[in-house]
Amino acid sequence: MTKSFRIAFKVSIIAVAAIAAILIASIILWMIGADVSDTFYVIIFEPLTNMLHISEVLIRAIPLCIIALGISVAYRSGIINIGAEGQMAMGLLAFTGVALAFPDVPRPLLLPLAMIAAMIGGGIWGFIPGILKAKLNVSELLSTVMLNYIAAQFYSLCLRTIYLDPAEQVYGTGTPQSMRLTENVWLGRITGRLHYGIIIAIVLAVLIFILMWKTTMGYKMRASGSGARAARYGGISVGFYLALSMAISGAFAGLAGGVELAGVHRRAIEGITNNYGFSGVVVALFGGLHPFGIIPASFLFGLLIYGSTLAPTMVGVPANIVQVMQGIIIIVIVTAQMVLSNAYFQDRVWRRYQALRKKEV
């Protein structure tokens, strides 16, 4: 098998996968009578046409990147974290709580404190499914989803009761939201709404790279993920690293909530999590579970998410289309990975190819 054949095989499988994904999305678009090429243009290229759009894309890429980094840590350790949505909500609650409790503490102290609180909030919410998986073998897929719903209810309960804006009680519009947070927890803005969270995201990506590939702890986590039995034989406490990786994953999701709150919204409102938790899974997979793949992937999905908010007004396509696309992308990625790793299939194609060549000669 020649090297050029291997590359051609890989490229053609990826091309087929991409075409399949676009085809399925096109069928859905065709069913709702939308102009398929216009819709793709609006979702993928329209957000790149001016600076304002690009900064909006980056704003969405920041939480996606941070969440996906956390998810990649858990995934590499052999546990699929689809509970980032709930972990982010818990992070938001912890961040808001600190900001509301100590409005007068100076910024250099309060901002890190609130961020750490957000990490702890998310981390605990991630630790629960991790420890349940390690000790009681509870499927993390089910427990994290359930914790998402619990966190969502808890979040709106808090907004409606203890965090409720005092001004709301006076005017009584009934919007469940907190008061505007003190300026001491705000993240500065670079231009427009784009905030310094982008630097946090990039620094975290480098940190995750160092943690996972340059330290013993990262090695142990990756070992537990790729072969739990071998790792246990090698003296690695697999259960401990499972729970730890989930706690890290949750802490990242919580931090993403804190950054989003400090940089963009600056008060706790409904809908901040905005499905970022699920999109983060797609970003992590699309980025190849590697920090330096996740950074471009989060930009791409920030693009899709922002583009889909333009779609309803510009081409009359509901914004839910981005969820459809993300679902297709997950399915196509995992399927293409299986085909690519199937050495038998590759060998069969190679023999078929050689037989064809012989015939020609």
Added chain:
Amino acid sequence: MVAIITNMLSMCIPFSVALLLASLGEMFNQRAGVFNLGCEGVMAMGAFVGMLIPFLAGKGGAVSQWYNVLGFGAAALLGALFGLFFGVITVTFRAPQGIAGIGLQMFGVGTAGTLFRHFVGGTQSIPGIPDVDIPLLSEIPLIGDIFFSHNVMAYLAYLFVPAAWYILFKTYWGLKIRAVGTNPRAADSMGINVSLTRYEALVVGGALAGLAGAYLSIAQAKMFSDTLISGRGFIAVALVYFGHWHPLQIMGGALLFTLAQTFQTIVQSMGISFPYELAVMLPYVLVIVVLSFTSRNQITAPSALGKPFNREIRT
């Protein structure tokens, strides 16, 4: 107080049907060794299509019951197609089932939401299907209200429980399903087509999930919204674990969880100052607690659950 409890119990059976159907479908999938987490997405699609047909036929007004039947049929068909699609991903391509299921769930929920906004728009209600009082039996006080005055689908779903038991444990097809989920290599050596059997189980499971979704939109809520399913698909998957892959125990689980869900309506109707959100949380908390207690004895689990089968590789 007695009236409230009777009310709660009489809601229990019709409200449990969606969970029951979906988890029986999931039971067939898992007995065949496929872990289908996309149940939620399939239910969403079933709910949308089931609601769409009577809605388009009557423009929101009264329609002939046949359109509701057509709605259920279309939902089952669509669910079967989704099952087939999941089969292509996980049986033919042998993709990891957990993450592929998440993909299917996002695809189903997203597609249902997209199509709903285009074809229906806002919140629109449909007439739904009427309750049928079984003569004589429904006149028994208390018991009549609780067991014998529900819609046709509820009766059919509960009749399906013993049928599912019979299919799984007493027919050749059921034996094949259990064989490919327990030891696919042994089944293969006995001449059973493992992939085909898994496809069949996925189609049946998908059709049942589609029906469950359609039940939610046609018979229970009489409308569709993005939050209609709200995790019932995932609870259905958890119920299969809880019910030890056995139809009768799954039925018990479905009733238990519905009781937890009806708790929120009780809280509202009694006007206690109890935070509504905590009542909504209850079933989800219950799932985690129940899974923590039942996941340990996984002796009853199909031993090839979640493992793709490859004839060409010796294990």
